[in-house]
Amino acid sequence: TMPKEPAVLRQNILDTTAAILACGIDPQKCFLFRQSLVPEHAELAWILGCLTNVPRLLRLPQWKMKSASQNSEGTVGLLTYPVLQAADILLYKSTRVPVGEDQVLHLELAQDIAQHFNKKYGEFFPVPKAILSEL
Numbered sequence: 001t002m003p004k005e006p007a008v009l010r011q012n013i014l015d016t017t018a019a020i021l022a023c024g025i026d027p028q029k030c031f032l033f034r035q036s037l038v039p040e041h042a043e044l045a046w047i048l049g050c051l052t053n054v055p056r057l058l059r060l061p062q063w064k065m066k067s068a069s070q071n072s073e074g075t076v077g078l079l080t081y082p083v084l085q086a087a088d089i090l091l092y093k094s095t096r097v098p099v100g101e102d103q104v105l106h107l108e109l110a111q112d113i114a115q116h117f118n119k120k121y122g123e124f125f126p127v128p129k130a131i132l133s134e135l
Contacts, residue, residue: 001077035088045080045087048113051120052083056112060105086110090117090125098131 004012013034025032035041057063057079067074089097089110099107107130114125 001075001081040091041084041087044091045084048087048090048117049080049083051116052109052113054079056109057082060109062102062106082106082109083113086113089128090114093126094128095126096131097128098133100133104130104132 017032020032021027060082062082063074063079066078085103085106086109089107090113097107097110107128111127114127117125118127
């Protein structure tokens, strides 16, 4: 949600990819791709954003904490980031999502968005459940 220099962003992408591979993810057994090259993430985020009310996003603790550190001038990207996370989850019809305690409320938002979408347009998205790690 913060602008990055293009060279830094490219290096971050390479570093993240290296870390994923170093953790033992086998690209022969799973899909490894750069999300920003899949336009459906942003497209679904837009659709889901049109179904999500602003007061709900303003109540999320991460928004309150991060916008406070930006002198209450948080960006739209920061505010709507949880909707993009919901799109990332729902696009692949995920049923289980590994999350840390700090992301539980964002997953709950994804669950609520899925339920709202399904109620309005018919059963389409499974409602994802959290897999909480003790680490």
